[in-house]
Amino acid sequence: MGSDTSNEKLKDKKDPHDEVMTGHEYDGIGELDNPPPRWIMALFYLTIGISILYGAYYFWLDIGENQDQQYLTKSAKHDEIYKQANTPTAEMKLLTDEGSIAEGKAIFTEMACSACHGLNGEGNAIGPNLTDEYWINGCSFTNVHDMIKNGNSIKGMTAFKDRLTEEKIAKVASYVLVSLKGSNPPNAKAPQGVICK
Amino acid sequence: MEDQKVIYDNKTVKLFILATLVWGIVGVLVGVVIALQLRFPAFNFGLEFTTFGRVRPVHTNAIIFAFVGNAIFAGVYYSMQRLLKTRMFSDLLSKFHFWTWQLIIVLAAVTLLLGFTTSKEYAELEWPIDILIALVWIAFGVNMIGTTVIRRVQHIYAAIWWYIATFVGVAILHVVNSFELPISLFKSYSLYSGAQDAVVQWWYGHNAVAFFLTTPFLGLMYYYLPKAAERPIYSYKLSIIHFWSLIFLYMWAGPHHLLYQALPDWAQALGVTFSIMLIAPSWGGMINGLLTLRGAWDKVRDKAELKFLVVAVTAYGMSTFEGPMMSIKFVNQLTHFTDWTIGHVHIAGMAWNGGIVFGMLYWLVPKLFRTKLYSEKLANAHFWIATLGILIYAIPLYWSAVTQWLMLREYTPEGFLAYPNFLETLTQILPMYTFRILGGTMFMIGFLLMVFNLAKTMKAGSMVAQEEAYAPVLVELGARDPKKEGMHRFLERKSVRFSIVAFIVLAIGGAVEIIPMTFVKSNVPTIEAVKPYTPLELAGRDIYVSEGCYNCHSQMVRPFRWETDRYGEYSKIGEFVYDHPFQWGSRRTGPDLARAGVVGGPMYKNAAWHYNHFMDPQKMNEQSIMPKYSWLAEKDIDLDIIPVKIRAMQKLGVPYPDGFDKIAVDDLKKQASGIVADLKASGITADPNKQIIAMIAYMHKLGRDISTPAVNDSTNMATAKVVVETLPTTPADLNSGKEIFGKLCASCHGPEGKGQATFPNLTDDVWIHGGTPTDVVNTITNGYPVKGMLPFKSQLSDQQIKQVASFILNSLKK
Structure with a gap:
């Protein structure tokens, strides 16, 4: 093929190796005797060096943490950052001030509690009525707070402990007990559970 | 010496070219269809045969083995005869x-759509087809090495080295990854389990990329690029160095597909480091290609085939840098399970593999048909539309990956996941999927332009099926003279020895990883709580495999806080010991399911939810893109094969008791009726023989064993039982028991303990878990979380539990 013409052009580039090697011609394809560019060899040795250091760091010298330790360390840091929000600040109790109740209502809407308990807490096919005096899991503040917090996955009640702080849960629970309970909305679902006052 | 006549076989080359074009159209078209499915679930067409989970493997297999495979064979059969100056x-x-090979492709398409799959990515085909593939591959190898033996050229050229490595590499990979135990003509279980299966599969998967999509293409590049550019190869020495280093290192890098997953740290470290070391050997190929073009860049401007080759080689360089970067653990947490990987493989597949194939065909077809290309203009149009299409395809996917990753790991100031619902992150990236459809369609249009152009070219020209040429006879040189001939030069004229050396170099990497994973026990620490699948769960698992659920759902929680908060505890190696095959997945289009059975965990959904969700996912989540699986409620569980499955699992080492196969069907029916009763309580009437019941059972098995106390079934119960002789019966105790009952128990068992829905009546003489004081106290203490009975040991004192038990047995039961 064109090995002759290509040689002429290549000679202009003054590369001492740009001669087609003898005996290196295959179906017209020639091969040049150029050494590999130095930088690619340097890169190769560099990556080998990095790999050896990597092995040393994590295994032979045992400086780096393994996967399980890494998780524990990072998780501990995470908990440290968000510590305040994750631990109950004080003993939670029923809040009756208007501000807290209004906030509780906002959270009730935002968390889509109405999807299962109805817009006004009247209950629907999925969740029970929150406005009457019959309660399946108790009607004390602690009962309601716990139910919102931990849920009951078998019956379909979502646990909100991973989405709401203790304080916010207390506000929703207060909203349920102060505003919703005894509100007699229309279309209320039939009572479930036991009387609880 | 007089030249000998050689007759080249052009007919086979032509056949492979035609097959490349036909399967290429199919593969790309199927790709566009699944891109549509991911954006608009209606394109799943509501049929089991056309859901994404079944069609996606058709796309990957069609592109890799049908389109690319036939193109490789066309290129190899043409170049090899000429490089060796002999007929095949x-x-x-x-x-x-x-x-x-064409028969295998047709069988593949049909069986995959019918749901016959091993679920091992790019090796989904079932065992009879695996055997067929092995036969063809051996035929190809014998034909190829045979050709090198009868050659008329002293040395084998670099392109041939790569062809030989391809044959040897794929042979090793295919055989080792296909060890499976058939239970019927269309179903087998992988001999490996869990983490071992994962290591073998991704050693295969990664090296399928290496030895089907890289080495043969480097071989093609070494022939067609200098041919089209009419330039000599830049550096013979570089050819040698990058060939041996690449084929040696590649085989080790497989575990980079399993970073941060349930795999020993040492295996992951090999995946990371060997990927990093692969940069230079890969770039060796790119450099040797690009520097070969020195002085020929003016031709690149004019000729579409060279443009394609240049873009291909450049894309190869980019992808082989990107790949090692993605193998760095920190980067991998972003790129794995997101669209980054999809973008990466499509740049490599469309630009590198596509580019080489297109460049080769634009050069080869006119040559073969002894005419000029029908239209240079059309070829250039193809080039630009394809290149633009690739960019429009890939860039939005990178964008999507970063967006989703940032959303997944975002926390609110209070320390909660900002987007606890996976679907929110998916909804956010759906617009990017529209761009993917556009980019893919452009690529397809370019492809069609090429097919038209080449068809016209073929019509205008005429091919000589048996082409004559002349070449001198080969004179054997005999033993090596160390002063005159280097070792490698010697090896180049001993092609069989060359192949054997390549085999040894290739075998090392896989052996070092797979043998310890399979035979060294400490690499797979067992977890005692993990129990084999019940027959119903196993049936469900096989349906999960068959429907290709792994194409969208992973079962692998990585040790990141944003994963454990979202899904639950991170996955451990010992959890997967009974998984034949493993189902870790590689892309999350839907949420991870490893913890779907953890009662009280963030991923748990009750039976009714699953039922409704399988029937119509959009009813449960309006924005879900999951296809409907309503036929699961119509199709029966195959009961006849259940005992066969149990016996097969026993052979694979799953510790079912002796003779369990005989009672397996009864066990299955019993568990199914429990789920049906559970559904009934939620107002759903279901048939216990249907597949949907098995799927629900499987969903509820996932992650259950390590999440609940060891005391979760009757066999374990015995060891943990507290023996209770008498119960407190004073009025005060009974009153206290009544009060607790009202608070905690009545919601399920009814205020009078008469039971409701699936929750049993406590006032009659029928007791599911026994009616003695000991039984009742233990049931209340430890519960039966799987059946819905909660454990109360953390909420009640021992005395309170006894009081409740006493109230139940003395006051209620009358």
Whole structure:
């Protein structure tokens, strides 16, 4: 093929190796005797060096943490950052001030509690009525707070402990007990559970 | 010496070219269809045969093995004869190779759509087809090495080295990854389990990329690029160095597909480091290609085939840098399970593999048909539309990956996941999927332009099926003279020895990883709580495999806080010991399911939810893109094969008790009726024989064993039982018991303990878990979380539990 013409052009580039090697011609394809560019060899040795250091760091010298330790360390840091929000600040109790109740209502809407308990807490096919005096899991503040917090996955009640702080849960629970309970909305679902006052 | 006449076989080359074009159209079209499915679930067409989970493997297999495979064979059969100045070794083997390969492709498409799959990515085909593939591959190898033996050229050229590595590499990979135990003509279980299966599969998967999509293409590049550019190869020395280093290192890098997953740290470290070391050997190929073009860049401007080759080689360089970067653990947490990987493989597949194939065909077809290309203009149009299409395809996917990753790991100031619902992150990236459809369609249009252009070219020209040429006879040189001939030069004229050396170099990496994973016990620490699948769960698991659920759902929680908060505890190696095959997945289009059975965990959904969700996912989540699986409620569980499955699992080492196969069907029916009763309580009437019941059972098995106390079934119960002789019966105790009952128990068992829905009546003489004081106290203490009975040991004192038990047995039961 064109090995002759290509040689002429290549000679202009003054590369001492740009001669087609003898005996290196295959179906017209020639091969040049150029050494590999130095930088690619340097890169190769560099990556080998990095790999050896990597092995040393994590295994032979045992400086780096393994996967399980890494998780524990990072998780501990995470908990440290968000510590305040994750631990109950004080003993939670029923809040009756208007501000807290209004906030509780906002959270009730935002968390889509109405999807299962109805817009006004009247209950629907999925969740029970929150406005009457019959309660399946108790009607004390602690009962309601716990139910919102931990849920009951078998019956379909979502646990909100991973989405709401203790304080916010207390506000929703207060909203349920102060505003919703005894509100007699229309279309209320039939009572479930036991009387609880 | 007088030249000998050689007759080249052009007919086989032509057949492979035609097959490349036909399967290429199919593969790309199927790709566009699944891109549509991911954006608009209606394109799943509501049929089991056309859901994404079944069609996606058709796309990947069609592109890799049908389109790319046939293109490789076309390129190899043409170049090899000319590089070795001989006809292929055997016409019969050539014929067998071509026709059986096409048969395999047709069988693949049909069986995959029917749901026959091993679920191992790019190796989904079931065992009879695996055997067929092995036969064809051996035929190809014999034909190829045979051709090198009868050659008329002293040395084998670099392109041939790569062809030989391809044959040897794929042979090793295919055989080792296909060890499976057949239970019927269309179903087998992988001999490996869990983490071992994962290591073998991704050693295969990664090296399928290496030895099907890289080494043969480097071989093609070494022939067609200098041919089209009419330039000599830049550096013979570089050819040698990057060839041996690449084929040696590649085989080790497989575990980079399993970073941060349930795999020993040492295996992951090999995946990371060997990927990093692969940068230079890969770039060696790119550099040797690009520097070969020195002085020929003016031709690149004019000729579409060279443009394609240049873009291909450049994309190869980019992808082989990106790949090692993605193998760095920190980067991998972003790129794995997101669209980054999809973008990466499509740049490599469309630009590198596509580019080489297109460049080769634009050069080869006119040559073969002794005419000029029908239209240079059309070819250039193809080039630009394809290049633009690739960018429009890939860039939005990178964008999507970063967006989703940032959303997944975002926390609110209070320390909660900002987007606890996976679907929110998916909804956010759906617009990017529209761009993917556009980019893919452009690529397809370019492809069609090429097919038209080449068809016209073929019509205008005429091919000589048996082409004559002349070449001198080969004179054997005999033993090596160390002063005159280097080791490698010597090896280049001993092709069989060359192949053996390549085999040894290739075998090392896989052996070092797979043998310890399979035979060294400490690499797979067992977890005692993990129990084999019940027959119903196993049936469900096989349906999960068959429907290709792994194409969208992973079962692998990585040790990141944003994963454990979202899904639950991170996955451990010992959890997967009974998984034949493993189902870790590689892309999350839907949420991870590893913890779907953890009662009280963030991923748990009750039976009714699953039922409704399988029937119509959009009813449960309006924005879900999951296809409907309503036929699961119509199709029966195959009961006849259940005992066979149990016996197969026993053979694979799953510790079912002796004779369990005989009672397996009864066990299955019993568990199914429990789920049906559970559904009934939620107002759903279901048939216990249907597949949907098995799927629900499987969903509820996922992660259950390590999440609940060891005391979760009757066999374990015995050891943990507290023996209770008498219960407190004073009025005060009974009153206290009544009060607790009202608070905690009545919601399920009714205020009078008469039971409701699936929750049993406590006032009659029928007791599911026993009616003695000991039984009742233990049931209340430890619960039966799987059946819905909660454990109360953390909420009640021992005395309170006894009081409740006493109230139940003395006051209620009358």
